[in-house]
Amino acid sequence: MEPIESRHEPEACLRLFEELVARTEEDGWADLTRGLDALEHCTGPRPDVSAPAAALVELSLARDTVRQPYALLGVARLAGEKSLRAVVERLTRDVGPIVADEFAVIAALAPAEQALLSRIDRQHRFSEPLPADIWQRSADSPAYVAFARRALEAAADRTDAIRADEIPYRADKAFTDREVISLGQAARVALLRDEPWLPALFDRLLPGVTLAPTPARTVPSQALLYEIARAALDFPTPELVTALRTVRKTVRHAGVPKQLDKMLKKIDAALAERTDVALRLPRLDFGDDGVLRRTAGDYTAVVTVTDTATLTWEKDGRPLRSTPAPVRRDHPALLKELRELVKRVDAQLVTLARALEGGFTVDTAHPYAWWRAELVEHPLARTVVRRLIWEVEVEPGRWQAVLPEAGEFPDAPDDDASVRLWHPIRSTPDEVRAWRDLLVERSIRQPFKQAFREIYLLTPAEEETRVYSNRFAAHLVHYRRLFALFRARGWRSRLLGPWDDGDGDGAERRLGAGEWQVVFFHTWYDWADGDELASTDQVRFLRRSEGTWREAPLADVPPLVFSEAMRDVDLFVGVTSIAADPDWTDAGPERSYWERARFAELTESAEARVDVLERILPRLKIADRCTLDGRFLVVRGELRTYRIHLGSANILMEPDDSYLCIVRTDRKGSGKVFLPFEDDRLSLILSKAFLLAADTEITDESILAQIRRGL
Structure with missing residues (x-):
């Protein structure tokens, strides 16, 4: 059938209904919403379609399953009261009161409303x-x-x-x-x-x-x-x-x-992306200091919100180590309520942090007075918000960066002054360094990586390719891990594998309030070392235009959207590449990629680790044994000197650059190191550094055998 938009005259509307009848007789089904839409766009007096409408009702009710019940109710109204009663009776038969109520509501609507609602019936x-x-x-x-x-x-x-x-x-x-x-x-x-x-x-x-x-x-x-x-x-x-x-x-x-x-x-x-509601948070009866107290007999429950919510107990103002037995015995309902409250608050803090981070590409601004009252001074939100850097527009076009945790606020801005999250892409390198120094000096751990956030700018190669980026192409990755990361980061992708049409796909994510779409192409590669591998390919961007997606030149993509999208792709490759697998043993053609990439040049995410290590190494008890050398953290042990790659965490041993395989380490001490953000790879690098700095204390024979080989 032709598009509805071309059928506006009464005669065309009538012919469309007759064609719907013919299609239903032939195929057993036709899209009834097209007939209702056609009548809504009729340019003249509506034609009498009661006869074909009655035929459509009769044909639809003759089938075992009624499709498009909303639209069928609208068509039945056009056919007459008898047809409408028959449809209502059929639709409400053995469906329960909820569905029966719904169909009764739809049946009672005016034809125009029925036509509008017919589209939502899935x-x-x-x-x-x-x-x-x-x-x-x-x-x-x-x-x-x-x-x-x-x-x-x-x-x-x-x-x-x-x-x-x-x-x-x-x-x-x-x-x-x-x-x-x-x-x-x-x-x-x-x-x-x-x-x-x-x-x-x-x-x-x-x-x-x-x-x-x-x-x-x-x-x-x-x-x-x-x-x-x-x-x-x-x-x-x-x-x-x-x-x-x-x-x-x-x-x-x-x-x-x-x-x-x-x-x-x-x-x-x-x-x-839904910025009008994303940052809303209830107060749940907490005081302005983020503390809630409840009495249970002689005891007081104290729920405190810092990085997370914690439940403790006091008696006569003295803190107790555990939940008192009388509370467990005499106040089980209150105890259950408070434990559920802790879980709920923790969930709310996670939701808030992820909404804030995910909103970078939207670049939303808030009124200063609302931001101060509902975020900075909110008893729950404050623990997340105060550890983040914000920008306040103190004058038109002039933004002042502030960190509430450090007690920094602009000089008496207007209540309606705009406030937005600070992003390093809008700052100079000196400003970024100053913020990073401050966080480390004051041991402020941000709820997500902000001051140390990687930025990705358009490269000359990408200017040359114009509409696509090969920056993260030609990597071999563990496919199932990659697919899991797509889902974890809100990307959409179909599962690939050795079947028809399973060889390639473009993972997609929408950014910038839904106006931009990034696509990361990848293909299923093969089985190797007992695992499925994929090969990475181009990154492209599309922009919404007149209701459709159109490919956009990389130069037209807003810098924040481009940077945040490429940051995700860097994460995908960095985490899932077989080059980061210290236990890779396959000797097939994939081995050459593993050999080449495991000590490759650092990406932006790895460069961020260099920046952190420059600040925290002097504070470590192994500081005198560690130095930074390009893409490596060099650790001097008693038996050997080790070079840990800051991208893959793979290790070379001097003097012959032999490879040291350490699959995992539980070295005590490294877990106590302050990091201004969460980074599993950096934590792994530090744990290996602590282990190797004291290599004479290593008891794992598989590691010792590798170290002693050639000595």
């Missing part, structure tokens, strides 16, 4: 995400919004009844598949509207669908849990993300936490 809960403007139509319908609240409250009432043993419990049977679809749509509408009653409702509903009323390791409804998580991916709120993280810690089903973790990574990225 065939199943795994349907492709719909554009936000489609959901907005439902969010603008008072009748459907009212249904959304009734439906979600009814779902929470049902899970409450299951937990109270008023409804028999059956694993994964709390809701039918159609109810899950309806509730997912209701949740999306409420989330899009950011309804104020939603947080309390999710605090009831999510534990209800994840915890069996018995000690069983089953759940009342995995389907609804994951559908709500998919709704959160479409329209995230910090309260829902926190609620999902909270139930992830309490669910007893073995497979649910892993699946939720995958979904939460994507939801975090989506929340960072």
Whole structure:
């Protein structure tokens, strides 16, 4: 059929309905929304389509499964009252009160509203995400919004009844598949509207669908849990993300936490893009100092929020080492409530930090007064926010960087002055060095890498290739680890393998409030050393234009978007490259790549480690045994001198540059070193340095044999 837009005249609309009938008779199905849309765009008086509409109703009801029930209700209204009653009766048969309520609401709407709502009716809960403007139509319908609240409250009432043993419990049977679809749509509408009653409702509903009323390791409804998580991916709120993280810690089903973790990574990225709600955080009755106190008989519970939330107990002002036995015996409900509060606060802090970091490419600005009251002085948010560097626009176009943890604030700015997160790409090298020095001197550990954040600028080679970058191409990586990292960082990619159409793909991530898309191409390579390998390829960028994605020259990509995207790709390659695998033994053609790349030139992320080591090495007890030499940390032991590569953490031994394989080390002492940000590779490098500086104390025979060989 031709596009709807070309069929605006009444005669064309009538012909379209007749063609829908013919298509349904021939194929058993036709897209009814096309007929409803055509009538909405009719340029003249609407034609009488009651006859073909009645035929469509009759054909649809004759099938075992009714597709597009919303659209069918709209078509039935066009056919007449008799057809509408027949459709309502069929759709509400044995579907339960939630779905019956939904169909009754749709049936009572005016034809124009039915046509608008018909677009959101998904065939199943795994349907492709719909554009936000489609959901907005439902969010603008008072009748459907009212249904959304009734439906979600009814779902929470049902899970409450299951937990109270008023409804028999059956694993994964709390809701039918159609109810899950309806509730997912209701949740999306409420989330899009950011309804104020939603947080309390999710605090009831999510534990209800994840915890069996018995000690069983089953759940009342995995389907609804994951559908709500998919709704959160479409329209995230910090309260829902926190609620999902909270139930992830309490669910007893073995497979649910892993699946939720995958979904939460994507939801975090989506929340960072929804800047109007991302930084909202409740106070939960905490004092301005980030402390909450509750009395339990002769004892006082103290919940303190620093880097994380901790629960301690006092008696007569004296701190106790553990939870008092009388509290466990006489106040179990309060103890459970406080422990759940700690989990909830920790989840909220993680959500806030990830939303802030993910929002770098959005470059959102906040009013100074709101930022000071709702973030810097917020009893919970302050522990995250105060350790970050911010920029305040003290004059038009002039920004002043401040670190609240250091007690630094600009001189009396206007309450409406703009505040944004500081990023090193907007600063001079001297300014960046000054901030890094300050963090190390004051032992301030940032919630994510900011002052030491790598920046990626366009290179001459990329200016030459113009629309693609080969900066991270031609690497061999552990494919399954790469695929897991894609999910962890909010990238979308299909699984590759030795099957038809499984040879290559472009992993995608949207940035810059959804206006930009980065694509990292990679191909499935082969099996080697018992593992699947992939080969990396180009990075390209696309820009949204007139509703479609169009490839963009690298020079047109905003510097922040380019830098943050390339930072992710550097992480993917750096973490998963076989060059970083100290135990690689395969002798095939991949060996030449491993030999070449394991001591290669440093990338931006490795250069950041050099910067940190320059500052912290003088503070270490092994400082007199360590020096930096280009891409290596040189460690002088008693038996040999060792060169640890700052990119791969691989080791060469002097004087013959023989390779030393250390798969892992648990050397004590290295874990106490202050690092201004979390970096597993840097921690590994330092642990190897502590081990090798005291090589005469090594007891692992596999390591000693390598060191003594050739001595």
